[in-house]
Amino acid sequence: MTPTLRQDTAVTTDDGVRLWAARSGRGTPGTPPVLLCHGGPGLWDMSEDVAAMLDSLTAVVRWDQRGCGRSEPCAGPWTIGRFVADLDTVRRHFALERPILLGHSWGASLALRYALAHPDRVAALIYVSGTGIGPDADWHGAFEANLLARLGEDPERLARWRELPGDSRERAVLQWSAEFEDRERALAHAERMADPWFPINSPCNKALNVEAGRTVGTPALYAACQALDLPVLIVDGERDIRPRSAVDSLEHALPQALRVTLPGAGHLPWVEEPRGFCDAFMTVMRR
Template sequence: MITDDGCELWTSATGRGEPILCCHGGPGLWDMFGTLDLGPRFRLIRWDQRGAGRSEARGPYTLERMIADVDAVREWHGLDRVPVLGHSWGAHLGLLYALARPERVSALVYVSGVGLGHEWHAEFKRNFERVAGEKPRDDGRERAIWQWTADFVTGGARHAEAMATPWFPVNYEANAALSEEMRTVPERELVSACESLRVPTLIVDGMADNRPRWAVDSLERALPSVRRVRFADVGHVPWLEAPDEFRSAVTEFLTAPHCSG
C-alpha cells in the first residue's frame, strides 16, 4: 500500500474472522505477529512500520507520521472502526492512535507497554543486565537474539530465534528519532488526554517483564474504561510464553458487549 506522502508499506491480513489492527514493537523493528494465534474468530491486520522490515526505508520518523500511517493501514483494508492491538512500543503507538482518532478504535489491547512516563528505563537496564549473558560481537541478528532472549522466563533462545526469522535490518535512525520524541511528551499531558478516552482498553502484563510494570500504573488510573490482566512468571511477549491464557484474555475482552459496534 502507498501512504498519502508516497511511502510504500507492507501489510497483510491473516485469518478470516473479525479484523484486529496490530501495531508491532520497536521502533525500527518489523511485524512479529506471525506467532500470534487468537483463534479462528479473528483476522490479524499486520504491517511493517515505515523504515522497517518489508516497508520502504523512508521518513519522516515522527509520532504524528506514525499515527497517520496506522490510520492509512486501517483505511486501506476498508475498515471503519476496528480493535487495535499493540505490543511494547506498538502498544504506545496504538494508544496514541486511539487518542488521536477515537472514533476509529472500538477497543485497545495494550500489551507489554511501558506506560506514560520516562522513569522506567534505568530499572529496565538493571533487570536486563542481571539476566543477559555475554554480549555477542555481531551487531545484527545475533545481537538481537541475545537481547530478546532476556525477554523470556522460559524458552528464551527458541522464542528469540523465531522472532528473528525472517530477519531484516534494524532501523536505528527511526528508533532514535521516535524514542527521543516520546521523551519530550510530559506524562501529565498524556494522563490528561487518557482521562477523556472512552475506548475500552485491556492492559496485558507479563509480571516477569524486564520493563517494570509499575510504569503502566498511571495509565491504568487515567483510563475511564480499563481492565488489566497480569500473568505471573511471563516476560515481555506473553502470547509466546502463555499462549492459551493470552488468547483467552484477549478474546474474552474483545467479545464483551463494551467492545461491540
C-alpha cells in the first residue's frame, strides 16, 4: 500500500488566531471525510494512530485547538461557542461539506456541541470516551478514586505524581499511564502521548471545564440531544477509569445512537483494541 502524505497547514480564524491543522488520507467521491477533535481541554492532537487507521478509507483532518499545542499562543477567549466556531473554520478551510466528526474525551463534548449547533454540516458523530450530558457529580468522584487506585498500584509512582507540579511533563505521563488497562505497557503508552510535548494550557482547561459544568445536566441540553437528527456512534473502553454509566445520559437522549463498548480497553480504546475500534468506525461508514 502506498503511504499517504500528511499536509500540515495554518488555519486562520475570524479573529486572526492561527490554528495548526493537518490533512491526510485518501478522499474518494461519496466517502465522507473525518474531522477529529482532540481531548483536554488545553491539550493537543494525539490521534496519529487514529488517522493512520482511517487514512486508507477516507480523508482525515486533525487540528490543535485554540492556544494549544502547535497552534498560535493566544489569550482566548476560552468558551465553548468560540471553540465551536473554530471547528467550523477548520471544516470550511478544508472544504469539508459534511464530515464525520470524531471526538475523544473533551473533544467528544466539543464535537457534540458542534453537531447540536450545525447538524446540517455533519454526516455523523462518533463520540469516543466522553462523559455524557449528566452532572459532573455523577462521575467525577468515582473517576478521581479510580485514578488514585491505579496510580497507587505503585506507591512510589503515586508519591512522585503528588509532588510534581500540575503542568509538568513527568506528572502528565504518570497520570496518563492510569488511562490504560494493560498495566505492563501503560507507561510506554503514556510516553507516546507526550511525544511531542507542548505546554498544557491551564487557563483554557479551567475556563472550559467551568462553562461545561454549568451546562451539563440541564433540561435544555437533554432536549437538544433528543432532537438531534444524526447517526451517532458512542465508543467506550470498558476499563476507562471514568464510569461508563455517565454516558448513559447521552445514549438515552439520542434518537439515533449505537453504542459499542470495547473490552480490555481504557480511555484511548484505539490503542488497546485497534481492531474493535476500526470495526466500530466501519459501522458508521456503512450507514
